[in-house]
Amino acid sequence: MPAGVMLAGMGLFQGSQAAIIPVSPNDSLQQVITQAAPGDVLRLVPGEYEGNVVIDKPLVLEGPADRSAIIKGERKGRTIWVQSPDVVIRSLTVTHSGLSLPDMDAGIFLDKTATNALIENNDVLNNSVGVYVWGPHDALVQNNRIVGTTELRVSERGNGVTLWNAPGSKIIGNDISLGRDGVFSNTSTKNVFSGNRFSDLRYGVHYMYTNDSEVSGNISVDNDIGYAIMFSERLKVKDNIAFNSRDQALMMNYANGSEISGNTMVNAEKCVYFYNANNNIIKGNHFEGCDIGIHYTGAAQGNKISENAFIGNQNQVKYVGTRYDEWSVDGRGNYWSDNSAFDLDGDGLADTAYRPNDVIDQVIWRAPVSRLLLNSPAVSVVRWAQSQFPAILPGGVIDSAPIMKMPETPSLKKYKEMQ
Numbered sequence: 001m002p003a004g005v006m007l008a009g010m011g012l013f014q015g016s017q018a019a020i021i022p023v024s025p026n027d028s029l030q031q032v033i034t035q036a037a038p039g040d041v042l043r044l045v046p047g048e049y050e051g052n053v054v055i056d057k058p059l060v061l062e063g064p065a066d067r068s069a070i071i072k073g074e075r076k077g078r079t080i081w082v083q084s085p086d087v088v089i090r091s092l093t094v095t096h097s098g099l100s101l102p103d104m105d106a107g108i109f110l111d112k113t114a115t116n117a118l119i120e121n122n123d124v125l126n127n128s129v130g131v132y133v134w135g136p137h138d139a140l141v142q143n144n145r146i147v148g149t150t151e152l153r154v155s156e157r158g159n160g161v162t163l164w165n166a167p168g169s170k171i172i173g174n175d176i177s178l179g180r181d182g183v184f185s186n187t188s189t190k191n192v193f194s195g196n197r198f199s200d201l202r203y204g205v206h207y208m209y210t211n212d213s214e215v216s217g218n219i220s221v222d223n224d225i226g227y228a229i230m231f232s233e234r235l236k237v238k239d240n241i242a243f244n245s246r247d248q249a250l251m252m253n254y255a256n257g258s259e260i261s262g263n264t265m266v267n268a269e270k271c272v273y274f275y276n277a278n279n280n281i282i283k284g285n286h287f288e289g290c291d292i293g294i295h296y297t298g299a300a301q302g303n304k305i306s307e308n309a310f311i312g313n314q315n316q317v318k319y320v321g322t323r324y325d326e327w328s329v330d331g332r333g334n335y336w337s338d339n340s341a342f343d344l345d346g347d348g349l350a351d352t353a354y355r356p357n358d359v360i361d362q363v364i365w366r367a368p369v370s371r372l373l374l375n376s377p378a379v380s381v382v383r384w385a386q387s388q389f390p391a392i393l394p395g396g397v398i399d400s401a402p403i404m405k406m407p408e409t410p411s412l413k414k415y416k417e418m419q
Contacts, residue, residue: 029053029071033061044069044092051079051096058086065091067123072096078109079127085115085136089122097127099149101158106132107146110139110166119144126151129158130179138168148179154202159184163191163210171196181206182223189213197221203228204242207235207255215240217411219418220249226265229255238262239411241418245269249290252277260285264411271313274300283307283329286412292318296325296397309335309406310356317356319396326398333399335406343404350402357396 018039023032025047032042033055041060051073055061061080063069069092073079076098080089089108098105107127110117112135119141124130130146133139146160160176163169163185170192176182182198184206185191191213198204204220205227207213214236220226226242228251229235235258242249242265249265250272252258257279264286265271271287276298282305287293293313297320306329310316316336319325327333332349341350 023049025049033057033059048072050074051094052077052081053079054081054083055087056083058084060088060090061092062088062090063092065121067091067093067121069093070095073098073107073127075099076105077103078106078132080108081111082109082114082117083111084113085117087114088118089120090118091121093123093125095123095125095127097129099128099152099156099158101128101156104132104134105129106158106162108132110134110136112136114139118142123147127158129162130160130176131162133161133163133166133169133171135165136169137166139166140170140172141174142170142172144174146174146176146179148177150178154180156180159206160198160201162186163188166191170194177201182220184208185210185213192216193218198223198226205229207232211235214238220245222246225249225251226268227251229253229258231255233257235259236261239409240264241266241411241415243267243415248273249287251275252280256280259283262409262411264288264409264415265290266415270295274298274303276300278302280304284407284409285309286311286407286409288312291315294318295320297321301325304329306330306332306334307403307407309337311335311337311406315356317397319357321396324396324398326400328399328401331401333401333403335403336399337406339402341402341404348404350404354399354402355396356399 020041023044029049030053038057044063046068048070051071071094073096079097094107097107106129107124109132114136117139122144124146126149148157157180159181160179161183165187167189173195175197177199181203182201186208188210194216197219199221201223203225204223207229209231211233216238218240220242222244224246226245226249230253233256237260239262245268248270249268253275255277260282261284267289270292271290272294274296279302285308288311290313293310293316295318305327339354
């Protein structure tokens with residue numbers, strides 16, 4: 001925790017003794033804030049307080065552990081607007097912000113000057129954006145329950161957390177639902193998004209131009225897309241879970257030079273969609289029960305893909321391209337549930353290569369109506385010819401060293417425990 005936040009949380013500020021000020025619903029909260037000294041702790045008793053307050057000095061604003069102190073906004077603007085560094089907002093219910101996205105309305109708005117802000121253990125309910133992190137360094141938003149408004153269509157709602165140009169800021173351990181996106185990050189760096197749960201959203205994580213950052217240990221349930229990673233570089237996307245995604249569990253769109261590892265993606269139209277995502281390491285992930293395991297297109301290249309498990313997907317790989325692409329690294333490939341191979345030498349690797357696509361698959365990608373011919377004698381003859389003469393196979397994915405045992409990962413174990 002940043003040093004300034006630690007001092008505020010202990011009731012100290014810059015070496016002086018801070019006051020603990022009880023606040024009741026009969027008081028004007030804004031007036032109490034204005035009269036408080038830097039470092040004071042404002043302790044709110046249960047009840048409802050008028051919102052649209054501005055905090056322009058280092059303070060601790062906290063309520064009872066049951067979050068029964070409610071700060072209700074005016075249904076326009078920002079319910080709490082933080083303009084000072086070293087502010088703590090803890091154990092409150094914050095609600096009823098404005099609903100204007102262009103005006104950046106929010107339940108809690110952290111301005112550029114809100115360095116080291118700590119927003120924790122709050123209920124942030126029925127706002128536009130729940131917490132807007134607009135430019136401060138090293139803010140921490142953790143262990144909050146953030147529920148959006150149902151008054152608007154999904155496309156008109158705000159995000160659970162919106163983050164813009166906030167280097168070093170972290171979004172950890174929050175439960176976010178019923179907004180547009182769970183966390184939307186744009187033009188930032190060195191951020192951590194970890195241990196959050198996302199449900200009933202468009203995207204769980206929506207990531208744009210955010211480099212050198214981490215998305216780890218999150219859970220996405222019943223969202224259109226679990227994790228949309230776009231136009232970003234040098235990321236660690238690891239140990240996340242996504243299930244029951246309506247479109248894609250994981251999207252990698254122009255995301256480059258990153259490590260995608262230990263994730264479990266189950267039951268989606270596409271477990272993973274790769275579009276021009278280059279020079280990534282995709283290792284130790286679990287892709288199960290999707291219409292397509294990986295849709296690999298847009299000239300994606302330079303990726304190292306190994307030790308992943310492809311389990312029971314209707315199509316393990318949809319590869320759109322004409323190049324040959326090797327999916328094994330240092331003599332170890334991936335596990336394929338439909339690969340009925342042998343391991344006669346007992347080295348844990350299949351004795352023959354695995355090719356997830358053939359000429360017929362290529363035809364189907366280009367002309368879906370051709371599925372009607374899948375059971376025809378002509379298709380059977382073409383597939384027999386390919387098995388006898390591999391040289392006529394089109395370019396595509398080749399796993400030269402499929403592994404024989406399905407890898408078990410911590411995220412897979414956690415997913416099974418959730419079922």
